Amino acid sequence: MSVTTNRFELYRVETPEGITITYTPAGLASRSLAAMFDYTVMLVLFVTGLVTIIVSGSVADEDVVGALLALLAFAINWGYYVIFELVWNGQTPGKRLLRLRVIREGGRPVDGAAVVVRNLMRAIDFLPFGYGVGMLTIFVDRYHRRLGDLTAGTVVVREGQLITLSQMLQPMHAHVSPRAPDAPPTPLLPNVERLTPADVALIVEFLQCRDALFGDARVSLAHQFAAVIRRRLSLPPSEGHPEQFLEHVVREYEVAQAMMARQSG
Known part of the structure; x- marks a missing residue:
């Protein structure tokens, strides 16, 4: 697995199968709120x-x-985080409330060693006072x-919204701007009839x-x-916005x- 970041500090994990998984690292504010809830x-x-x-x-x-x-204080102080993060797979009540989760570097679930190490390091993270x-x-x-995350090789990330099975089964819709009200009833794109349904389906999937x-x-x-479609339609290369062109292709194909x-009717 390879891990990269971008200018928005997203945590990206690329699997050996070429699938990229993206996480949003939890910032100081959300982690502090989770910690306040846990300490309560x-x-x-x-x-x-x-x-x-x-x-x-x-x-x-x-x-x-x-x-x-x-x-009792020792057991709660050291056992609270360890037990919850092990049982709840990287979450404590505070993290669950704020939709945060601890994962290992590379996107893998936390294990016992990582949980113990990152929580033992709290004593150093707390120095000189107040973390x-x-x-x-x-x-x-x-x-x-x-410091505990760096030592244990873990990252605290934000969880995305849960997706239900019914939501997954709903068809996706590509956002394509409508035609101008005064546009003619004939296609504005030359040779658009050359495209096959498979061509347009691929464009729609991208959109x-x-x-x-x-x-x-x-x-x-x-x-x-855009370059492939332009060649298919015998259109010259263009420096225009490629996504706008692809939306234009979908609109004019539907008109055609x-x-x-x-x-025929």
């Missing part, structure tokens, strides 16, 4: 344990009570990783997926499509098909 939950757990110990009255010795409270080291490294790192492509890849692919249907 941890405080509630500690207070609950404290009240339980006091109310139960089973332990009368103050030294023993102090030791139990210290043990000073951690916030500094998050701010300067291109993927917003704190449907273009927003998911990165800048250079999108421009290059659009220019390639409608005109042919009227003539």
